[in-house]
Amino acid sequence: MDDVADRAGVSQMTVSRVMNGKGYISKDVRSRVETAAREIGYVQNRLARSLRSEQTPLIAVVLPTLGNSVFTDVLSGITDALTQKGFRPVFGVTEYSEDKEDALVRDLLSWRPSGIVLAGLEHSQATRRSISASSVRVAEIMDIDGTPISVAFGMSQRAAGQETAKYMLAKGHRRFVYAGSQGGRDLRAAKRLDGFRQVLREAGATLVSEHISSEPSSMVEGRKMTSDILSGPDRPDAIYYSNDDLASGGIMHCLANGISIPDEIALAGFNGLPFLDALPIQLTTIVTPRYEIGRRAGQFLADVDAASSDAIKPHHIDLGFQLQAGETC
Amino acid sequence: MDDVADRAGVSQMTVSRVMNGKGYISKDVRSRVETAAREIGYVQNRLARSLRSEQTPLIAVVLPTLGNSVFTDVLSGITDALTQKGFRPVFGVTEYSEDKEDALVRDLLSWRPSGIVLAGLEHSQATRRSISASSVRVAEIMDIDGTPISVAFGMSQRAAGQETAKYMLAKGHRRFVYAGSQGGRDLRAAKRLDGFRQVLREAGATLVSEHISSEPSSMVEGRKMTSDILSGPDRPDAIYYSNDDLASGGIMHCLANGISIPDEIALAGFNGLPFLDALPIQLTTIVTPRYEIGRRAGQFLADVDAASSDAIKPHHIDLGFQLQAGETC
């Protein structure tokens, strides 16, 4: 800035004013400064700017993984909303580990972001302390079953599990198996299962068993699990998968082995990923507003006014979900 | 830091040394400082740290979109590599616009990142200027057909197009149509088409027409385009799609309308996305090392030693690709 100032024959402070469009600047000086800046290729140093002004246009984003398109959809929504308001995401992935979340949150907060996005409502005491000590705005996403730190954008995971169970029961299925992944560390999936279980219990139906793979979810994994389940001793008449990736693997297994869906076995997934449309059989699933969740969360955090009301009463914004009836139940 | 210092009965500088593990510190002082820091919940201010030390653990990542899983795969690879070495990605999307890339690069460079990831090898003069003025390390990804600024990690897009053409010709197809998206702004797709065209020309085969939708690529879009192509006047016997999303839309159209693949029409895609396995017909496509490209690029940028050799001769790292023969050609 000093160099630009010299070249334009003004003080450093005047350059700062031109750059930020604050205060009074004469037309003449403005153009001289702008020219000088362009000529020497001046680029602001945001580190200094943010240090001095005590605010950054950064939003920390903490997600469990990028390997699941659910979270890349969310990230896409966040990014779009933030970009529009001149904010930038800085992010990291926890791989569903609480310890990594703690460390990551601490690390990201050291950038003094103005906001932070967390997945889910369950966070360690350490994470909560870090956050409350820093006065960042917080948006929790995906889940609304519980008490948010500040505002949660998402849908009721439990209700999604319930609705799926009701639908499958209505279709006449009685003996169920649950197939999940990530070693059960996906707490949203656990809540869905919880809702699912509860409805089954009330209806007197049976949850024969729960298969939880330790792998990340994928079609291949879903196919393998389905094979195990169907060749096992206690064969169910329906499988509830923790997500579409696993469920589509289930469809593949059945197709490949001539197992008729839904007569011999019914399947249901979760997420409503677009690739389902390409499958030969339409999966019954729950369509979630992933992009919208991200966009709303981003919008909220980038909205400086929403910030000012710092003592926000914890609440949630329910973005709903949609059961998409397919041919697999 | 001053507060921690007071509490531990040492100077601010000693606290700094403990935090960064630099210089000599006695066991006693170290533990006192660590305790004090924990007690008052001290969190480093990276803005100040980076400002003073003139280096940041940030890597700027500029991608065309997050709406295409190709780039989320890449981003996942980048993130994994960076995280491991204590770096963080800060990113933005260009939506395939050169102007947005310029603005984004300028903006991201203002954070003084130690590295930047760009997609492709084609960049405006403005972008090149910004980058060379800032002395960041640069990794260009996806494409290696051309001269990189520094190091490019990717594969030959042109060769991919060529190989697809050769394969389809070998299967006896002669009249081709190309189907692309993004209004032709995807320069990698353009290079593939270029290679494809060239091989057809040399073989005396015909590229009947090139359909370029202005929409982002998706199965729905691919299905629509395929319908148009097949109902048009000059019906081809093969369609080369710019990617798997469009191609799988093509498969759907054919399945839904009883069009036999590959007898009535042959199809080929690009990327080798995992969901292809779930389709009733295996698509012939090119499998690209997307995650690996991201990982290698991230690794390179996070490697401080690779940095020191600042006058790197422009070169590329070819991560190759694999033609995956399916049932659609």
Added chain:
DNA sequence: CTTAATTATGTTTACGTAAACATATGGCCG
């Protein structure tokens, strides 16, 4: 036992910016 290293700590300063606090000019009002 001196001297020189090694270990351990402190003091001063600079990183690049913007907030806070001046100051100067001109125009408008009564």
Added chain:
DNA sequence: CGGCCATATGTTTACGTAAACATAATTAAG
């Protein structure tokens, strides 16, 4: 014409940290 306000610019300082440059205490070497 004096006073006040809007406009336009400058000067000083602080943001939180680490590099650079001391200095003190301890150990090793001769």
